[in-house]
Amino acid sequence: MRKLFPAGFAIALLCAPGLAPRLAMAQQPQDFSKVEIKVTKVSGNVYMLEGAGGNIAASLGDDGILIVDSEYAPLAGKIEAALKGIGITDKPVRFVVNTHYHADHTNGNAAFAALGATIIANENVRKRLEEGATIGNGPGGAINAKQPPSPPEALPTITYADGIDIFLNGEPILAEHVPAAHTDGDSIVFFSKNKVLHMGDVFVRYGFPFIDVNNGGSVQGMIAACDKALAEFPAETKVIPGHGALASMDDLREYDKMLKDTTAAVQKGLMDGKTLSQMKDEKILAPWQKLSGNFVNSDAFLEEIYNSLTGRHFTSINVLGPGE
Numbered sequence: 001m002r003k004l005f006p007a008g009f010a011i012a013l014l015c016a017p018g019l020a021p022r023l024a025m026a027q028q029p030q031d032f033s034k035v036e037i038k039v040t041k042v043s044g045n046v047y048m049l050e051g052a053g054g055n056i057a058a059s060l061g062d063d064g065i066l067i068v069d070s071e072y073a074p075l076a077g078k079i080e081a082a083l084k085g086i087g088i089t090d091k092p093v094r095f096v097v098n099t100h101y102h103a104d105h106t107n108g109n110a111a112f113a114a115l116g117a118t119i120i121a122n123e124n125v126r127k128r129l130e131e132g133a134t135i136g137n138g139p140g141g142a143i144n145a146k147q148p149p150s151p152p153e154a155l156p157t158i159t160y161a162d163g164i165d166i167f168l169n170g171e172p173i174l175a176e177h178v179p180a181a182h183t184d185g186d187s188i189v190f191f192s193k194n195k196v197l198h199m200g201d202v203f204v205r206y207g208f209p210f211i212d213v214n215n216g217g218s219v220q221g222m223i224a225a226c227d228k229a230l231a232e233f234p235a236e237t238k239v240i241p242g243h244g245a246l247a248s249m250d251d252l253r254e255y256d257k258m259l260k261d262t263t264a265a266v267q268k269g270l271m272d273g274k275t276l277s278q279m280k281d282e283k284i285l286a287p288w289q290k291l292s293g294n295f296v297n298s299d300a301f302l303e304e305i306y307n308s309l310t311g312r313h314f315t316s317i318n319v320l321g322p323g324e
Contacts, residue, residue, distance in 0.1 A: 032074040037082040040246060042238050043194040045169055049082055051075050053104035054242045057198040059191060060086060061169030064094035068189045068198045068240075070108030079108070080115070093117045095166060097175050098156065099200025099242065100183045101128035102135070102212070103147055110154040120164065121156040122177045124185030128215060129155055138213035138307030140276075142300045163187070178202060178225035182209070182242075184216025188229055190237075197233055198240040202226065203252055205244025207293035208301035209259075211308065218308040219263050226256035262288055266305040276306045 038050040042057070049056040053071035056079065065083055070076070084090060096112050098121035099105055106129060109119050132149040158164070163176040171193035178186050182201040189198040201209065202225045211217040230253055239247040262285055269279045285298045292298040 032072065035075060035078065037075070037078050039082050039086060042196050042240065042246060043191075045088060046191050046194045046196045047086060048240050048246055049079060051079065053107070054099070054102075054201065055198070055240050055244075057189065057191070057196065057240050058083060059169050059171075059173060059194075060088040062089065062091075063168045063170075064091040065089065066095040066097065066166065066168050066173060067093055067112075068097045069099055069105040069200070070096050070112055071104065072107045073111045076108045076111035076115075095120055095168070097121065097166075097173075097187070097189055098125050099189065099198065099202075100186045101125045101133070101147075101215075102183070102201070105200070105242070106150070106154065109156075110151055113153050118158060119154070119156040120158045120160075120166070120175065122175075122185040122187050123159040123161055124183070124216070126156045126159050128183070128185060133215050135212055136214040137211060137300055137304045141213070141303040141307065143210065143296070143303075144214075178221065178228060180216050180218045180221035181225040182217050182222065183212045186221075186225065188225065190233060195234055195237045196240065197229060197237050199225075199229065199242060199252070201242035203239065203241045203247070203255055205241050205247065205251075205255075206295065207291040208288075208296040208298070210296050210300075211304040213304060213307045217304075219259060219305045220308060223256065223259050223263065226252060226259065230256065258288060258291070262301070263305050263309070266302065267309060270306075270309060276303065279306070 035052045040048045042048050045060050047058045049058060051071050052075060054069045056071060057068040059066045092115055093112050094117060096109060096117050096119050113119055129150040133147050135147055136144040163174060166173045171191060174190045174192060175187045178188055186200055186202055188200060188202065202222055211219060211222060230249060235249050237249050239249060239252050241247055265284050269284055280299050280302060285302055289298060
């Protein structure tokens, strides 16, 4: 069933200093004055904006502007100026759709709400923003950070369980919840006439993805979300990742295969009775070493998969168990 219905905060790290670079996506840059907003036309009246946080999708037209994700509050003015600079409309941002709760995608919510925008998200996004969260790749994992509660004005005022259709600028825009993927509140957003899909951080292009196992994420859900998108949307769809360059459905398919192949490697290790430590020592993810990065390296990604498959996660909403 579908239901329609100002300042940034810092994230305190709970990890050793040497692990701080891995949390680049969760920390605000120190100097927003140097951040430039890059605008790319994707299709028709749909554009992609890149700044310091997650990628933004924007629909511009006579009905106003809808953006998917809001980056950081100090960048709201630059984002607004970039949207006006496109030259399609002088009307304001009417809607902000959040793909998930992480600050690099939601910290600008309050700034846009103050300008009159309505914030829309899955119900679990509101819960995480309201309560705050310990971000991490599972018990014993190397990636951990604290996201404090958001102010009331940053919270979504329209929430949904499964999905919502928003009719704007001549097309239905579908936000569809994908359970237990990057987090427990992820949505993918499809611009139906323009055939543009925003995947949020379910699909990223910086290497191995981060899965917030602490807050209901799982590799099983990531795979299920990618499979769903590949089956549901046309082959010619253009894909906006949570981070990284504009992509195609073939790029998403390649990423989906990587998730399946790496998960199969860890599953085999489990079936052979190997511990997480043994799998790290044996470097079972070595065939995918090129995807290992400063944020999520091979060991951290192995922890994400291992914790997903063994059910080693904190209590959360809509979590897929092993094999589901």
